[in-house]
Amino acid sequence: MKIVIKNGWVIEPSSGFSGKSDIGIENGVISSVGVNLDGDVSIDAEGMVVTPGFVDIHVHFREPGFESKETIASGARASAHGGVTSVVTMPNTMPPIDNAGMVELVVRRAQDLDGIHIYPAACATKGREGKELTEMADLLQSGAVAVTDDGNDIESSAVLRHVLEYAGMVGIPYLAHCEDEALSEGGAMNEGIASALLGIPGIPREAEETRIERNIRLAKLANAPIHIQHVTTKRGVEIIRQAKREGIFVTAETCPHYWMLTDSQIENYNSNMKMNPPLREKEDIQAIIEGLQDGTIDCIATDHAPHTRTEKNVPFQEAPFGIVGLETLLGCVIKGLVNPGYLSIEKAIQLLTKNPANIIKINAGTLGIGVPADITIFNLEEEWVVTEDYFFSKSSNSPFIGTKLCGKVKCTLCCGKVLYADKDILLPEGLSISPTFLCDRFLI
């Protein structure tokens, strides 16, 4: 059966194309792109934007070990709801993903689900203890696309040097969570005027910045690439910019909350504003935006970190770090970056698709002929208010509940299968949402 997505405004970051076009899909791959295409069934995308499915290289799906927060299945449905068709799952599960068997477990669960592409990241050190290196060649062989001890930095510079050397030799990217934990210990939000006013212990920005600097220097020493996760501060952006100028092979990501919110917006000790690294200040937002504009920051990731209501419903200092992000990703990009004119829609889509795909070296983020038909269709202009019952994720720990965002995902296809379609998309006869993605949040 040939599916044609008709009359949409197609944005293809690989070729730079941005204009009205149809897209033909056969056997799960893109078979043609052009005007007036015919097919067996068609999806009308008139008035909508059609892009490659988004690629989020930083999510926590919590399985195995913390299935009350999220599972691979519920995380995948949340992804489809947010227009995300490829994710990299972090390995800080229980037990952690630090051997080939555990990587295979995630790969198998993802295959059984038959939905979005789920690429596991595996631990860089055994048990995430920062001491002994994992068998990265085996991990890569089993399907891991990156190594990281995300949630923690690697304390020992000597161990990190060896991690970088080995990862570089094996050809698997290292994703760096940059934090001096001796300096951040006990802190619950950014250290500054806002933390002083609220009487909450602070995390100084230097805890992140000194480690971005150290970790990049060690990558240079090891002559290996490094990817800096969740950059939040002005100085952090400057360090990365300088390193790129020096020719060090560093890439970086930031997350929507770091340009949408500041620490001064933490009100009523709302623990859905608590994440690590923490929300920073106005001038940091400015620097993050400039970093996205000039390519210092290569891509946008969500750091989707679900926690149950019970876990978050405690005093701010005791609440776990982390917020969900997959389902508000597009709304934050359009409202916070595109509508104010900081980024063109084309550049924003590049940061959500082609660039992250390149970092982890997967065949995604493009609408080229012959690639898997991973496609997101969205309304660029629709404003909507985030509500607690909006989320397909098992958790709804979002700081954006009650916030009006702009840009709404209407339909998500992965390998030509419809994984999400909202009421505005009339699916033709013969086309329906894949059974494992038919989603009523109360049934998950």
Ligand SMILES: [Zn+2]
């Ligand atoms: Zn992290």
